[in-house]
Amino acid sequence: MSLGNLLSGPPSIVAAGVDVFSEALRAQGAEVSDVDWRPPGFGDPADLAALALDARRAAANRTAVERLLAAGSVLVDVRPAREVIGLEDRTLLHSGPPLTWETASGPMRGALVGACLFEGWADDVEEAEILLASGAITLDPCHHHRTVGPMAGVTSPSMWMWCLEDPVGGGRAYCNLNEGLGKVLRMGAFNEEVQARLRWMRDVLGPILSKAVRGSIDAGNDPIDVKGILAQMLQMGDEGHNRNRAGSLMALRELSPSIVAVDAASSGHSADDIAAVLRFIGGNEHFFLNLGMPTAKLATDAARDVPGSSMVTVLSRNGTEFGIQTAGTGDRWFTAPANTPVGLFLGDYGPDDANPDIGDSAIMEAYGVGGFAMAAAPAIVRFVGGTVPDALATTERMYQLTLTENPAMAIPIMGFRGSPTGIDVLKVARTGWLPQINTGMAGRIAGTGQVGAGLVQPPQECFEQALAALAEAARTA
Template sequence: MSNINKLFSEELKILNIGTNKFKDDLELQGQKVLQLDWAPPAGGDIEILEIVDKLSSREDIKEANEKTVEIMMNSHPILADVDKAINVIPGMKDNMILHSGPPIEWERMAGPMKGAIIGALIYERLAKDEEEAKKIAASGEIEFAPCNEHCTVGPMAGIVSPSMPVHVIYNKTYGNYSYCTINEGLGKVLRYGAFNDEVIERLKWLENEFAPTIKKALSNIKDGIDIKSIISQGVHMGDECHNRNKASTSLFFREITPYILETDVDSAIVKRVLKFMKENDHYFLNLSMPACKAATDAAHGIENSTIVTTMARNGVDFGIRVSGLGKNQWFTAPANMIKGLMFPGFKEEDASPDIGDSSITETMGIGGFVMGGAPAIVQFVGGTVEDAIGYSEQMYEITVGENTNYSIPTLDFRGSAIGIDIIKVMEKGILPIINTGMAHRVAGIGQVGAGLVNPPMECFKKAILEFNK
């Protein structure tokens, strides 16, 4: 039998690239078809393709990117202190409220962010109720600013007001600091836009009992608590340190508890503090985030670097910052909707668009980037274990390094993908993967689900055009 006859006598193995219509027609004829999701590089934009070709061959960019990633990997964040925001956050003012994502005005803010600001104004005793808080927020008396422009990160709405206690993270390799509020737990919480009496009372308890207790405990620890080490161990124990923090929270609890017990704090308060941490599986999120922030801040400002050092969203806009493109230069586009699992009683249309600074974890190469080593996360955000492994593997295509500090057991302990390169994102047409919670679009309701989302490609397109100027 000739080769050509042999070919046509065998069962066809059909691979379809492009539109699904051909696949659908073939399947109607009883054929098995594998659909390959493919798009032309840079979406077929000739101008962007030419820029990608030009920038890809530049040795100075390659060297700058390697330096940027080296700084991120060599950074060593520790928890040094807990203090009020007004005392430690650079540039913080009595009339300032920090928020997640790129800059935004009150009038454009999403429902959960407005709700969190209302709660913060009531918490600060600047307003007595919701209506008064709305008037103050709209009056121009309050200065709103992105957390990321003040060495700070905040989950979801990301609201930080002057009296709120924050974790103080010190990068002992490069000497810079970062900050994040204390995680309130799940349910009706400020970060999801809730502001009822229960939320305000919890915030006051964190300020008046919890934070002073942790501060006293930390004062007894000579070198602080090694957050980098806990992230590394947590990833080996099934956490991805964004939406799953059970192991890392437990490790942190084990580290700090003896020092809490050594303080002179009243035993009743100590019991409440330990109970709060024990019951809050998400506590470590507000430590992993500023740990990642300390590393990416240290790596920002490297001339000729095309590495992303910030990904953040405010429920309206998604913004990125690039190491070689200015300290506070944002590249923004409308935030995407999250796809995932809804809590009982809620529908997809109830959710706000993507919101929060917690994507700093993915910027550092953990979170969604290491989902392949955190199989339990799919029960929270949707998908399958196979999907999670696929996402982790795919992220190597758009990054420039592998971070052996945070290795993935299910990938034979391969280091996590680190250093999102705007050139590679445009060249491959692959976007970073982020796993995240969903907030209700209406202020005051809270969390309604969790899922997966990507940044808009437009952010990366704007950045690469700017880089080419």
Template sequence: MTTHDLLTGTPSVVTAGAALFPDALRTQGVEVTEVTWAPPTAGTSGHLARVLADPRRVEANRLAAERMLAAGAHLVDVRPASEALGLERGQFLHAGPPVTWENASGPLRGALIGAVLFEGLAADADEAERLLASGSFSWEPCHHRGAVGPMAGVVSPSMWVFELVDPADGRTAWCSLNEGLGKVLRYGAYNEEVVTRLRWMADVLGPVLQAGVRRARSRGAELDMLAIVGQMIQMGDEGHNRNRAGTLMLMRDLLPDVIESGVDPTRLAEVVRFVGGNDHFFLNLVMPVCKLVTSAAAGIEGSSVVTVMARNGTEFGIQTSGTGDRWFTGPAQTPNGLFLGDYGPDDANPDIGDSAITETAGIGGFVMAAAPAIVRIVGGEVGDALTATRSMYEITTTENPRFGVPILDFRGAPTAIDVTSVIGSGVLPQINTGMAGRVPGTGQVGAGLVTPPMECFVGALEALADAAPPLG
């Protein structure tokens, strides 16, 4: 463009920073494109430069994204965690990075107490708490065994789990069965109602679902859960806090085989009523789908793609492709949102759960634009959902066409979070989530929006920089 063109033509301006300047230009009829920009996170410039200069990074991130887009997820079984995950009596799994009893949050403590009672390892809650505090039992993250768990994420040997397989390479992921809403174990409740429901799930729900899945498999049917996730996003679900369409499609696909398996009609009716009355039931299938998608990208040297985001109610932790199973943590943040009944911010525990695996895979809070009704649950307006989704393209390396966002002309979901983009832009991943009560036994108190602490990404960046080849 020449000086003459600049002075005589119609200007098109790109702005960054305060809104005052672009607003003033628009009032004068000037076309303005606003971009989000911020200086890199303080104290990270040296590490950021080293990671960006890593000659392996571009190809490693391309490979990580390629593998995420190629991943599949078929439901192949439903069975007890003792069989599927090798859990023995007195062993438990939980959400998020590792945590001790002393540092465990209220909801996690409550869920562990409930699991001990469910397994018959204590006579009452007081005894369960004493045994847990004394070190009589052991627990570790679900992710350490290739599993995921919503909210507290506690899994015990007698609980049943969904088993999903990526048909491309045989990788497997697991998740517990969804209990419904209200006072449930995953929110830290552990009264008799909670334990009784868990026993029914082990005695009735798990075996009935198993019969249907095995019947489908015996006739050669493929229960493609990834395909359902793609469809539900185009039907108004985002896969984290809204799973209504996904739950109904699961029932559509599985119910004929459950009926043909010959299960007791009374038990079948109980299961159909339970699943049909629980819009969140499919969340516990979305999560292992996303675990398979993200774990496909794991273990690539030089890659700065995030493969895990998880919270235990005390800390938020991430893992990256290039740093293996190492956790990078920071303090979990308390979500901002809407509260149930008389609950308020003082009642809410900091963020908890493995369900941020949905955002790690590119859905959930990353595709809120596909589910505008979600803003009624987590607070905000429809425009906020659009803004949230658009901003996530700034910190990801690719788009997943299987998760097309209708309102964005079916643009693929923003996928493969890049640590360097988070650090460089200051934009943090957007997560929508439920809120558990801070006090053990309370249950759910609300739902809202939250982001990880920047410390997680700073720690990962430093580790990636340390692992980078020497400059020059």
């Protein structure tokens, strides 16, 4: 039919959606063909309605958002885990929701074995495995101790921790020190190379960083503004999760004067030790990640325990399960089997070598950076796969899942628009879209180490469970 004849005959009407439109047209004598189309969301309609109509939700989400945006993050100390979080002997923290030795994946088992060897609880791998299988070692999630850990996230009593504080709300959050890339404990490797590095971090890196950080503050200097560094990173090509080049260099810039000022003689360390610390930080492009993660943890923790809020406060994985928590449901975990990332591989590794998703580092996405801020770091696609338009489109899509924009985390290419922040369970369910996460990939066999990096999403089931729990809370409020 030509455009000229378009209106020469009766109109053909196709209607999708609410019946009232079709009924109104038929009342006027029109013929209507109905299409049973629904938005690609998920969840029980009754649960969606209960949460959407919860009279508390708007105010509760506003409160949660305000707390999250207001939270700051400054570096106040570096101390061993046994001191700052009271981590007891024969206790190990791990990433993600709770697990057991029996349910632990390959890289998680490798990291747990490596930590036992590092602490001297076992003399060899076989003895460590027997010890862990017997239940003699207590395993507990990092998140249960205001702590986060990348990948396996295994933290033992002797490991040194970054200690960050929220100057607004007074909260504290912690994270161990980053080992670098390749064969590292957090990726499930535990050989002598890994052990030697961990011992050096315990005996040299941690103590020198501690003296540098505390010495600077004792001298009257302001603590390092870690949130400020994170904000600057997004304007320098980082997204704060899988790309931390600018952030790590800025951290080195802030720490270097205090590190150099450490008195080698009185500290029990040599000038060579101090030089080695500077070289290690300068050569570790992910050094800042372990500062960024507790910064995000401080913000999302500030938004906890707001009845009626549907905002996500935790995204986390242990290599077996993915778990989320929300502001309206406190410490309750909603879990499902973790997906396996898709991306680019190192060397001869391929998809069959990758373990399912693992790590607390998705706290960065819960805060609104990382995969949510891919538009700020288009070069990230060279590391995780995809294209530059994919990176831009991902950030645009994440705005549809979130409650606000974080003005402190501005994205230059988007006109300095604030990053999409505050994942809303209701919006995720209504759109059917899932949060995007940038992540590293650990080898599925214990001891392998890193095999690549890529993109992954949480399992839908986590959000279905959270939706049901929030809806039930709304009904009984």
